[in-house]
Amino acid sequence: MANYILFISEEKLKDSTAIGNSVDIEHLLSSIRTAQKQHIERVLGNDLFKKLQADILAGSLTGVYETLVEDYIADALTQWTLFEALPFLSY
Numbered sequence: 001m002a003n004y005i006l007f008i009s010e011e012k013l014k015d016s017t018a019i020g021n022s023v024d025i026e027h028l029l030s031s032i033r034t035a036q037k038q039h040i041e042r043v044l045g046n047d048l049f050k051k052l053q054a055d056i057l058a059g060s061l062t063g064v065y066e067t068l069v070e071d072y073i074a075d076a077l078t079q080w081t082l083f084e085a086l087p088f089l090s091y
Contacts (some may be wrong), residue, residue, distance in 0.1 A: 003073050004033055005053040005056050005057050006033070006036065007030055007036060007040065007069055007073050007074060007077050008032065008054070008077050008078055008081070009050070010025045010028070012074055012078060013028065013032070013078050013081055013082075015089045016075070016078040016079075017078055017079070017081070017082045018082070019082060019085065019089070023089065027085075027088070027089075028081065028085055031081050031084040031085035031088070032077070032081045034084045035077055035080035035081040035083070036077060036080075036081075038080075038084075039076070039080040040073060040076065040077055040080070044073075051065075052065060052068070052069060052073075056069070058083075
């Protein structure tokens with residue numbers, strides 16, 4: 001999973017949800033991966049999902065694909081990640 005490309009950053013996740021800065025990103029990575037795989041890839045389809053990951057890895061995400069990721073996928077993914085992480089977070 002080391003080469004698994006994520007559609008959101010730690011900063012985006014923590015800025016957009018109730019997850020605080022005291023939570024280590026290592027505890028959240030599995031929730032991000034799960035949310036991305038179960039909720040985002042399922043909706044986008046495998047071909048578009050792989051294309052977006054390849055573009056992010058290559059640094060060539062532009063145009064409508066960049067808009068899709070930044071304005072739609074990232075927002076949905078932050079909320080799905082919070083949903084997936086909640087059972088494992090404690091105060």
